[in-house]
Amino acid sequence: MPTHLIPFAKRWCRSARHSLVTRVWLCVAMTLLLASHSAHATPAYARQTGSPCADCHAGAYGPALTPYGIRFKLNGYTDTGGKGSSIPAAVQLIGTHTVPTRGDNTTQLTEADLYLAGRITDHVGGYVKVETDNTGNDHFHTKLSNVDIRYVAKELKMGGHDTTLGVSVNNSPGFEDPIGALPNAANFGPPAISGTLLNPSSPNALATRVIGAVAYGVLDSNWLGAVGTYMAMPRSTQSDFGYRPSDDPGKLSGTGYLRLAYMKEFKHQFFSAGVVGLTTKRKLPRNAREDDITDLGYDLTYQFIGNREHIVQLSYVNILEQRDYGSTFAAPFAPGLLTKSHVAAHDQTLGLTYTFKQSYGITLAYLKSTGSRDPVRYPPYGDPATTSQLITLFWAPFGKEDSWLPFANLKLAATWFRFTKFNGVRNNIFGVAPGLGAPVTNARDLDQFSISASVAF
Known part of the structure; x- marks a missing residue:
């Protein structure tokens, strides 16, 4: 999350010049604007298998998985190097x-x-991640991040086909997916004012605030099928795990999750194509009427691995959400104007990463979130569309077989995150009226450049 946006959002939310509905939506949009792209290589797995981080990841510090890394995840994180036990922890x-x-x-x-x-x-x-974030002024907040506990039966034969069967208990729909293209698996989705439930950057998203079980099977290492269900954690449990009550995803019932994918590994390449679905009835807030929500999406991934000197990965994710609201409400500025009862949200991510010798790389991403026009829910323009781009240059010197530190790593990165549209427009995105003296904010005013250093051991 870009921390510079948080104090700005708080000041804007307190402003008396804006309507209550507008302030609420800005608070939600700004404080949940981005999910950190932090799905990195975990050195605990490298020590367990005896293989360096670069065997499982296209870059030595992650995040994209190689076919070897995909098999490791499908096998329930249980594969070893046969050299005894190791400490199952990393920092x-x-x-x-x-x-x-x-x-x-x-x-x-x-x-x-x-x-x-x-x-x-x-x-x-x-896999369990406990995350401590700096919320500003050196105040730190600890929360339970992604969890994925698995039971797996490997090396089975069913009808003459090699088969793997497993069950994943996790707290983020899509995080269990081994391909890593779905938003929760990549910890990366379009900044959204009204995004899909499968997008961790959406307001009141499901990521890390639900608990569920997904049963999956893999046939001949090519066909993946998974089906499961989820329920929202009680608000008190979310608070115990470090989450704010305002981010509650609501009360869920009748939730179903489906994942189908085809994976093909060639000699120096990998390709996958998949579909994903999620359907649920949600009460938000929990005493409200039920909304019917259905997400349907597809994803495509191509990876050129070669001899690992030059690795290129291209991925595209497209998720459409249909919502039937159980109730509507009127606009405070126009009592006769009601919210729409049947709307849609649409999230798309296109990403390209090139890595040289699994150490030097560049990532380019285009992120787009759109939705049905609704002047009551999305003031001032009635359009929730947001488009943004990400450019990252990175260097990870270790984590390879010939490295000084094959089971630990360092990553230096320079990232430019830019917005081209917010609230459906490029300029005056909060609709400040002329002559009020309030500053006008354009989409590009949300841009951010950062330099980061990450170390894992």
């Missing part, structure tokens, strides 16, 4: 120098993470 520290277009520059320790990850038995393994 990550992230420091960032931030230069926002509007606001003060900051240099601080932004995140400290503890990973409990690895094999428990031959058939049980897991």
Whole structure:
């Protein structure tokens, strides 16, 4: 999350010049604007398998998985190098120098993470991340991040086909997916004012605030099928795990999750195509009427691995959400104008990463979130569309077989995050009326440049 936006959002939310509905939506949009792209290599797995981080990841510090890394995740994090046990824990520290277009520059320790990850038995393994974030002024907040505990039965034969069967208990729909293209698996989705439930950057998203089980099967290493269900954690449990009550995803019922994908590994390439679905009835707030929500999406991934000197990965994710609201409300500025009862939200992410010798790389991403026009829900323009781009240059010197530190790593990165549209427009995105004396904010005023250093061991 770009920390420079938080104090700006708080000041704007307190402003008496804006309507209550507008202030509420801005608070939600700004404080939940981005999910950190922090799905990195976990050294605990490298120590367990005896393989360096670069065997599982296209870059030595992640995040994209190689076919070897995909198999490791499908096998329930249980594979070993046969050299005895290792400590199933790792630590990550992230420091960032931030230069926002509007606001003060900051240099601080932004995140400290503890990973409990690895094999428990031959058939049980897991991933648990406990995250501590700097919320400003050196105040730190600890929360339970992604969890994925698995039971897996490997090397089975069914009808003459190689088969893997497993169950994943996790707290983020899509995080269990081994391909890593879905938003929760990548910890990366379009900044959204009204995004889909499967997008961790959406207001009141499901990520890390639900609990569920997904049963999956893999046939001949090519066909993946998964089905599961989720329920929202009680608000008191969310608070115990470090989450704010205002981010509650609501009360869920009848939730179903489906994932189908085809994966094909060639000699030096990998390709996958998949579909994902989520359907639920939600009460938000929990005493409200039920809304019917259905997400349907597809994703495409191509990876050129070669001899690992030059690795290119291209991915595209497209998710459409249909919502039937159980109730409507009138606009405070026009009592006869009601919200729409049937609307849609649409999230798309296109990403390209090139890595040289699994150490030097560049990531380019285009992120777009759109939705049905509704002048009551999305003042001042009635359009929730947001478009943004990400450019990251990175260097990870370790984590490879011939490295001084094959089971630990350092990553230096320079990132430019820019907005081209917010609230459906490029200029005056909050609709400040002329002559009121309030500053006009354009989409590009939300841009941010940062330099970060991450270390994992």
